[in-house]
Amino acid sequence: MxxxxxxxxxxxxxxxxxxxxxxxxxxxxxxxxxxxxxxxxxxxxxxxxxxxxxxxxxxxxxxxxxxxxxxxxxxxxxxxxxxxxxxxxxxxxxxxxxxxxxxxxxxxxxxxxxxxxxxxxxxxxxxxxRAAGPSGLTALPINQDQCVAPADAGTATGIQLSTPYPSLPSLGPLVGLFQVPGDNSLWYALRQTGQVIRFDNDPGVSNTQTFIDISDRVDYGGEKGLLGMAFHPDYADNGFVYLSYTASPAGGLESRISRFTLDSATQTLDPGSEQILLTVSQPYSNHNGGHIAFGPDGLLYIGLGDGGSGGDPLGHGQNTATLLGSLLRIDVGDGLGGYTIPADNPFVSGGGAAEIYAYGLRNPWRWSFDRQVGDLWLGDVGQNAYEEVDIISRGGNYGWNLMEGNQCYPASANCDSTGLTLPVAEYDHSQGISITGGYVYRGSALNQLAGRYLFSDYGSGVIWGLVDDGSGGYRAEELLDSDLNIVSFAEDQSGELYVLHLGGSIHKLTAVTSGSGAVPTLLSAWGCFQPGDVERFSDNVIPYNINALLWSDFADKERFMALPDGGTISIDAEGRFVFPPGSVLGKHFRLDGELIETRLLMRHANSGWRGYSYEWNDTLTDAVLLDSAKDKAFANQTWHYPSSAECLLCHTGIAGVALGPELGQLNRDFPYPAQSANQLITYEAIGLLADPLSDTQKSTVFYAIDDTAYAAERRARSYLHSNCAMCHQPGGTGGGDLDMRMSASLAATGLCNQAPLTGDLGLNNPVLLKPGDPDNSILVLRMETMGETRMPPLGSGEVDTQAVAVIREWISGLLSCDAED
Incomplete structure (x- = not known):
């Protein structure tokens, strides 16, 4: 009381x-x-x-x-x-x-x-x-090896990600990692918020120093921020460093390329020494590009996106009069002045902006020079269907927005590729949603990768290597399927490669030294299910349910979690369950009562989280592991089986990967065999949790969409958390500055009276959420429609009419962006 x-x-x-x-x-x-x-x-x-x-x-x-x-x-x-x-x-x-x-x-x-x-x-x-009462179980299930994820995901490439600096604090939001040319002793980490952090290249390093902090002038959020860094080729003598960032002087967004000078006394960059070399106005907040690098020719290359929104509405990609949608090349000389135009730039004599080196790019996100032969490899982020890898040449037109990858854009267009340079590789959105360009491997530790261009996807975490197909082209070979939001690669002085997780961690590509295991092809081979009755979970797992369900096209679901013996669950600051290596999360999907799919999400000790989809046979006696995405007609709808890469597009690292298992979702009763009991109290009683629950944790609750005892606002916000926040939160893959987490206030969600990044859906002056007016709220319209504008964009082909009705009710009752109900 x-x-x-x-x-x-x-x-x-x-x-x-x-x-x-x-x-x-x-x-x-x-x-x-x-x-x-x-x-x-x-x-x-x-x-x-x-x-x-x-x-x-x-x-x-x-x-x-x-x-x-x-x-x-x-x-x-x-x-x-x-x-x-x-x-x-x-x-x-x-x-x-x-x-x-x-x-x-x-x-x-x-x-x-x-x-x-x-x-x-x-x-x-x-x-x-508040969670209370008796436990529903008397002890933890025994799970020696019955339902335990193997150490490896079954890849045969002999490559893994190791942690080279285990004691280094988080550097998030981490977007770049660089070394001074010729100096392997230090790393310089680029934080999107506006800082460059320096630390020793030592496995035992635990301390960092701020090399420069320009957060006072950086406009950070979504795709904006401090995005690129390059040391002048003569840095050892002149101390010049170039930074690429977005700023909003007088309210107008722009990209800046600036030079800063080393303070010899402090051995840090002087924020007051800034000399702005180049500014480019940005009409929208996304597609800023931002990567910069000095080429083998000593010239400074600058990547810029098409200016943003979606589909290049202003036509920058094919307009050589603008610097947007292009790769630029300028000559900063000794760095003491501004810049000049290289004499062999393609438009130096007219026909386009003199700074342009190549154009027709949508959003070049990370590119690099092959240190051995000098080729410039670039990852260009696609629109809704394809991601591409390009080899950039002087004067090349890479097709955007006439083409997306090797396909016409839009898909219904009749385009002419004459005069365009097409990508050397592409992949569709069943494998990822946003390419991250990498490097040609020229190190010595991984001979099997020699000469291959490595790249990744920010959404799925898959890492590929391009292999010469013997016919003058390339084919992509999957090397690793990680659970990271890989935002960039890094290359050290010896040519070894690293990947960067936006959340702040650094990982190195190394050879597999231990670990084994394979994922069974048949579901019945797992000890997660009863022998002879694969529909029923085994006694080695813990069944559970959640409050705010993820919409799955009318499917009913049954869930379980399994931890290896001795493993416990910790709870992070946001209330999410953190599972130990070896853990397995499982889910049956039923349509009209009939099993159609079972998905397993596993945390492999050596390769992190990975998802697996099993399709049930017609006799419902077993299910078979699928090696790619698949669509199947079932009654009056089409059921989509996701690929492993698609699983991690929703099970994002920024959202904790597991999804579902968190305090607010699990704070509810479950019908255990002995008695119905609160799940959190049960977990605490049997020793599943690493630490006792606080009263605050026991009081955290999310709300079911159909629980009419609660206001529409509570149910709508819980639904958005469960169905949208895995992508739409700070650092998420959804783009923009949205935060759909339950913990965010309405004003902090970035929804209310905010213009969409892409698409107006026929509305005048469209906003994502208009208080009191669901009919003119893009949020509602995207939930109600199908096609390219559909939300969620993955894993659903049916409209959740119940959720739409509740969200409409919530928005109808809002009086302002400060209102709570």
Whole structure:
């Protein structure tokens, strides 16, 4: 039970004002009556959440013409809505104790009268039940090797990702890693927020130093920020470093290329030494490119995207009069002045901007020079269907926005590729959603990779190597399937390669030295299921359910988690479960009661998380592992079986990979064989959790879309968390500055009255969410439509009409972006 003190200080202030007024009226000379009150302000308080059996004692604010109320003020509390009748200790008190008999959302009204004025305000209260009660299990299941992920994902390339600096603190949001030419002793890490961090190239390194911090001028968020860095070829003598970043002077977004100078006394870059060499206005907040590098010719190359939005609406890709959608090349000389145009740039004599080296690019995200032969390899991020790898040559037109990869854009167009330089490799969005360019491997530790161009995908975490196909082209071979959001590669002085996870970790490509295992082809070969009855989970796993379901095209789901013996679960700061290596998460999918698919998500000790899809046979006796994505007609719909890469497009590293297993989702009862019991209490009782649960953790709850005891706002926000936040959160793969997590306020989501990055869906002045107007909210329209504008874009071909209705109800009730309900 919680109580709040009587507001004695307010009472004392009222008495003092009354006494002073009486004294002032005794002095003769023009006393008279005071002016009547004209304004009454009532604030019942911000929305509250509590857990039974706690009670609530509100603390309203009441002002009359900006002053405390008189001693004649009256209060009247009442209930407007809720699943049950609340109890007021004294509804005429300013701060009564209020008891709630059941879970749900309540609306309470406070009416105040004073000096002939009356006003009211609404207080919203969400009531949950704190996790409590008996355990549903008596002990942890035994799981020696029955349902344990093998150490490796079954790849035969002999490549793995190791952690070269295990004691290094997180460097997120990490977007680049560089060394001074010829110096292998130090690394310089580029943080998107505006800092360059320096640390020793030593496996035991644990300390870092700030090399420069320009966060005061960097516009950071989504695809914006500090994006590129290059040391002048004569850095050892002149101390010049070039940075590429986005800024918003006077409110207009621009890309900047600036030179900074080393302070010899501190051996750091001087933020005040900035010389801006080049600025390019950006019409939208995405597709900024930003990578810069000095080529073998000593010239500075600069990559810029098409200016953003979607589909290149301003036509920059094929417009050589603009610098956008191009790779630039400039000559900074000794660095003391500005820049000049190289004499052999393709448009030096006219026909286009003189700085352009190549064009027709959508968003060149990471490119590099082959240190042995000098070729420039580039990853260009696609629109909705294809990602591409290009070898850049002087004057080349790489096709955007006439083509996306080797395909016409849009797909229905009849394009002519004459005069265009087509990519040397492409992949579709069943394998990833956003390419990250890498390097041609020229190291000595991995002979099997010699001469191959390595690249990755930011969404899926897959790493590929290009192999000469013997016919003048290339084919892509998958090397690794990681659970990382790989935002960049790095190359050290000896040619060894590293990958960078946006979250802040550095990983090195090394040879596999240990570990084994293979993923069974048949589901029945797993000990996760009952022998002879694969539909039923084995006794080696823990079944569970969640509150806010992920929409899966009308499928019903049954879930389990399995940890190897001795393993425990830790809980991160956001309430997400962190599983140990060897863990397996499983899920049956049923349509109309019939099993159609089982998915397993495993954390391999040597290769991280990976997803596997098993298709059930027609007799429902077993399921077979699929090696690629597949569509299958079932009744009146098409069911999509995801590829392993597609699994990790949703199970993102930034969202904790597992999805579902988190405090708010698991705080509910489950029908265990012995009795129904709260899942969190059960996990704590059997020793599944590494640490005891706090009262705050026991009180964290998400809300089912069909639980009408709770307000539409609670259910809608829970649904968006479960279905959208895996991509749409800071550092996520969804693009823009959205944050759909349950913990974000409405204003912090970036939804309310914000223009979309792409597509207006036929609306004038479109916004993602328009308070009170779901029909003119892009969020709703994208959930209701199919095709390229569909949200979610993956894994769903059917509209969740129930969720759309709840989200419509929520938006209809919003009065402003500051409203809670």
């Amino acid at each position: 919680s109580t709040m003190p009587v507001h004695n200080e307010r009472f004392a202030l009222v008495v003092l004002i009354s006494v002073l007024g009486w004294i002032g009226g005794c002095g003769g000379g023009g006393g008279g009556d005071s002016a009547p009150a004209t304004g009454l302000q009532v604030d019942a308080g911000t929305a509250r959440t509590l857990s039974l059996p706690d009670t609530l004692t509100p603390n309203p604010s009441v002002l009359v013409d900006g002053m405390p109320p008189s001693n004649q003020v009256s209060y009247a509390w009442s209930q407007l809505g809720g699943p049950a009748t609340v109890g007021f200790s004294d509804p005429s008190a300013a701060s009564p104790e209020i008891g709630f008999p059941a879970n749900g959302s309540y609306r309470l009204m406070l009416e105040v009268s004073d000096q002939g004025l009356s006003e009211s305000d609404l207080l919203r209260v969400t009531v949950n039940t």
